Amino acid sequence: MTSRKRKLLPIKGQQKLPFLQKDVNNNEVPKNDTSFDSQSETEVDHKKYSQSEPEATASTSKNNRKIQSNWFKLWPWLYESDGVLYCEPCVDNKKKNNFVTGCAVYKTTSMTRHEALSDHINATEAPKLATEFQQAVQQSHSLEDKAVLKCIKTVLWLAQENIPLNKFESIFELFRELDVPDLEPLRLNKHVNYENYYTSTEILGAISCVIDNEINVKLAQSPYITVLADESTDLANKKRITSNARIVNGTTSEPETVFLSDHEYEDGTGIGLATVILQEMQRRDISVDRLIRFGSDGASVMSGGNKGVKGILLQKQPHLIHIHCMAHHLALCTSQAADLVPAIKCYQQWLTSLYYYFSQSS
CATH class of the missing domain: 3.30.420 (Nucleotidyltransferase; domain 5)
Structure with a gap:
């Protein structure tokens, strides 16, 4: 039986190995200056002759993969600590995934898969949603504040003009006929509103408390x-x-x-x-x-x-x-002086009688 020379097949996906050469029969054989045996034939260092990745800037994982510097530009949410990768939005929002506990698999697929997770999407959109919510709340509070301010000014005006608070509701009906803006928050529905007598009394009580506190401050400052x-x-x-x-x-x-x-x-x-x-x-x-x-x-x-x-x-x-009191002094002086003038005394008696006549009549 004639022996055949073993033909060495190139490993799939690898470049042609530099330590092989062709003989006269066009077969690949080891070069003369390179030792080649059966063990080196099967245990080829694939990593050495594969296409090299960019230079590493951080730690190296167990499978000899390295963290690449351009990853932090491609995924701004990514950061590294003690050789482990984390997602900042997910950590801040206390999500439950690998990039919260720490990911040690240095592959781009790890980031792309994590970026598609609903947890990550919700975490990245959380600041925007919070800002929009705060703006909506502030706008709502602004409308309510304007409506309440109109109520306060109305009650204060009624008190200053000595007008009964039971006119509070009718004044707001006039406001609506005049198309006064920012009154919508005062009416929740047909049966519940803040344009009534009870609201005005509560507002008046709040105003009196504020004025009372201001008076206490002035009293404390006076020697x-x-x-x-x-x-x-x-x-x-x-x-x-x-x-x-x-x-x-x-x-x-x-x-x-x-x-x-x-x-x-x-x-x-x-x-x-x-x-x-x-x-x-x-x-x-x-x-x-x-x-x-x-x-x-x-x-x-x-x-x-x-x-x-x-x-x-x-x-x-x-x-x-x-x-x-000087005013009481003056009143006593004028009343005692009028007793000495008969015409004034008669005039005073006539007015007093007229008052009692009408006060007791039906």
Whole structure:
């Protein structure tokens, strides 16, 4: 049996091996200067003679593949840490995939497959969706704020003009007839809206709280305070005491009058009225040491030196000065002077009788 020479077949996909040459019979045989045996024939270093990849810039994986620098340009979301690849949007949004725990397979297919995942798509679109949502919320809040601001200004105007709050709803009906813009958020449906009396009372309460806090700030900045108090009755014939304060404005250093309270009371004695005034001072954190003057209408219950309001406050603040209201002074002077003029006294009696006649008629 004649022996045949073994013909060496080139490995598929590889370039022609440089250590082979052709003999006279056109067969490939090893070169003379290269040792060749059966083992080197089968265990060819494919990596050495394959097309080389670009130069690596980071770590190398177990299969000797390397992280390429151009990957970070092709996929901006990609970053490397300790030789492992991560997806920044997926990590930030706490997704569950290989690029969150760390991918060590250095292949372009790893990135292309990850880029097609719904998790990755949702993570990359999350900032845009969040921005659009915030813009929509801000626009919605802007429309609501404009509508609420119109309600607040309307209630404030009604209070300043002494117009009852039950006119609040009719005013907004007028606004709609005049095509006033930005009123849509006030009507949720046919049965629920914010253009009613109850809304106006809540807004008025909120406004009063804001004004009350501003007054407290001014009171705290004033080094000295004068309290002005007077008794009165309301339309229901209930006894009330109104108190105001003269202060020094902390910003302009000019005198200013601010409102303190309007309380209903039952005990009309000096002790009862002084208790109401002292409780209001305590509520507004006004120390008695800062109280330098007390102004009243000059009635005995107010100006009494022992059991009047003046006497009780003097026990708390010995340096207190009582001031008789100049307007009440003038009223007393004119009434006492009119008693000495018969014509004026007759005219006053005639007006008083006319008033009682009409007040008691049906």
